[in-house]
Amino acid sequence: MSNLKPEPANAPDDPLRRTLLKGAGILAAGSLAGSALGLAPAARAETSAGLGGRLRGVQHFGITVQNMDRAFEFYTEVLGGTEVMRDGDFFGDRIQNTLLLTEEVRAVRDGVNPVTLGIPDLRSGAQRLDVRFIQFDNVVIELLQYRDKEQPTGSGKAFAPAQDLTSPAFPRAMHVCFYIRDDVDFNQFVRDLEAESARRGMSNVKANRIVRATTDEQRLGASLDSNTNRITEGPSAGWSLIYCKGPEGEQLEFVQVQGHAKQVFDGAYESRRKQLGA
Template identity: 40%
Template sequence: MKLAYQISIVVFFVTVLISLFTKPDPSRFGKQIVGIQHIGVTIKDWDKSLKFYVEGLGGKPLLTGTDFKGMDIQNILFQKELKDALKNEANFKDYSIPNFLKNDRLDAIYIQYSNTVIELLRYYDSETNTPVSDIREMTSPAIPSSQHIAFHVVDNIDLNDFVNDLEEWSHENGMENVGCNRLKGCIIDEEDKIVCEEAEKVDKKFNSLKIQGKDKGDYNGWFLAYCKGPNGEQLEFNQVLYQSKKVFQKAYDTRPQTKN
């Protein structure tokens, strides 16, 4: 009995100490979220997209689903847009909403990378095999609600070389839309006119933005390239080095663990 009492006292004080030094999770749903499961991107060209994300960037295809249709799919994916169209007395096609009760269909494939999954979604007319809504060629990441996918590039290569190789391989395989921004090459003059030179005329050292130097604080070591994918989707390729790498590692080591 004496030993059991002593153990209970120790357990009590350990519990008190843990409660004193453990910060509670202030978020509403943090303990219910395990992590990012996948990132979805709507595409236009199925074959070119698979070639780019699988053969090019090395993803592994997982689940594939084709010919999704019907009332359940219509509502779970597009009910908010349908209500908005009704409220504004607009045709649902003006909102780029497919009609899964008629000819429109959805194909989807999940592609695994080492730390996350990308889902490619294709909405199309099953009779004409054309997209439900054409993808806007002219897009800017400055548009509110626009999104991008960022890939982590290994430390032991030069990101400038990676940009060159990615573009050359993509263009050789018929993906002319794939292109990355440079640090130099375009200006907006005093009359708001755009003046640009060809990308190949810009020195390779300007293929990526490399933030480095102790005066950059925690951003020291943040390297990035901003690119367009085969469907016009916004992509980023990162290297995280020096101080930035330490910041990310510390956040990873101290993040709350949620069990699935």
């Protein structure tokens, strides 16, 4: 666990800036040692005219949670990620503007109370932001919790309720996808993931099946081989996947990429390296 002492985000030594710089430095040293398929990253041409040529890749995915401790337990103890660092108690004008300016402009434009649009008051410090970064092999997950200042860091109540409608079909919906190693039994992984999560009281962790179910009992009672959608023909041949809800109701995906699909992605990665002058 990190022993960093949180500081106000409007202090001269801005902790949000420290957090992002440290996270970027750690990734520069290790987490981007592979592409999405575990390959070495391409060198990016500093003088490239295109914006893409100025990027190093994806630094992290962020998930806003209701209960930081519960989410942290899932991503570190169930999925096995490693904590990079944690920081928090962020508040003040600078952090409010950095994260929420567009939403505030909308509130002013529409003449509504910012709270009705889910905008916390970091500006006065009535609400605070805490973050934790978790390292996986090729990307970092950032957990964020917005809370009232009176609430304790970690398991305190979140500032806003969770969104009830979490279908991945909604525009703006995003998901985080994890690789499963080639030598792992995908079907058994899904069963073990649900069982371990249930053992920890994480009732929201529910993986889909490839057969229809109208109740959770039917879903859990489906045969083991229904835990994985294996694509055997077409451009995606070799791709196996299943969608799953995480402990906060967030949308996750788990995949294995083999055969033709792996060749396609490996080839695309090598072509990009050449285009960018690697």
